[in-house]
Amino acid sequence: MSAAITVPKPIHSMIRVLDETRSVDFYSRAFGLEIADRFPFEGFTLVYLRNASSGFELELTINHDRTEPYDLGDGYGHIAFAVEDIEAEHARFAREGLSPKPIKAFHRDGALMAKFFFVADPDGYKIEVLQRHGRYG
Incomplete structure (x- = not known):
């Protein structure tokens, strides 16, 4: 008897952002993404955005002590x-x-x-x- 193969399900992609309000507003106006969950922690907050068309989410990570823009590098x-x-x-x-x-x-x-x-x-x-x-x- 062989074991059933489970296909991995993509669930989210994460980006680091400076300003939660500004980013949530952009993704809402641009793509209809709304906050599905928001989890504040000491030092950072995780915000999960999604819309009705898909269960896939965009995870915004906001590091509370960050004041300088992130270097996106050449890999993204x-x-x-x-x-x-x-x-x-x-x-x-x-x-x-x-x-x-x-x-x-x-x-x-x-x-x-x-x-x-x-x-x-x-x-x-x-x-x-x-x-x-x-x-x-």
């Missing part, structure tokens, strides 16, 4: 969100003052692979917003 890439209407979302981001970069499209073998734009959160973390299409649907 981005987190990505898929949306139904990339043009409408891009316009909404612009109206919200979130400074989205221009919409771009990648083609492969003559077909659209991805249509997307990037935006940066208040701490400079890059976020890719993709049109639901193909593998990104």
Whole structure:
């Protein structure tokens, strides 16, 4: 008798942020993420954000004694969100003052692979917003 294989479930990604209020406001306005849980500890606070479209969460870590911006280094890439209407979302981001970069499209073998734009959160973390299409649907 063989044991059942359990597939790991992705549950969250964590970033360190300077200002909880500023970051929660950005992720709420940009992606509809709301606070699912908030856990203050001595020296730091953990804030878990999510929306109704997924159980995956973004964990914000706020170190209470931190006053300088974090060095994002050259190892962090981005987190990505898929949306139904990339043009409408891009316009909404612009109206919200979130400074989205221009919409771009990648083609492969003559077909659209991805249509997307990037935006940066208040701490400079890059976020890719993709049109639901193909593998990104």
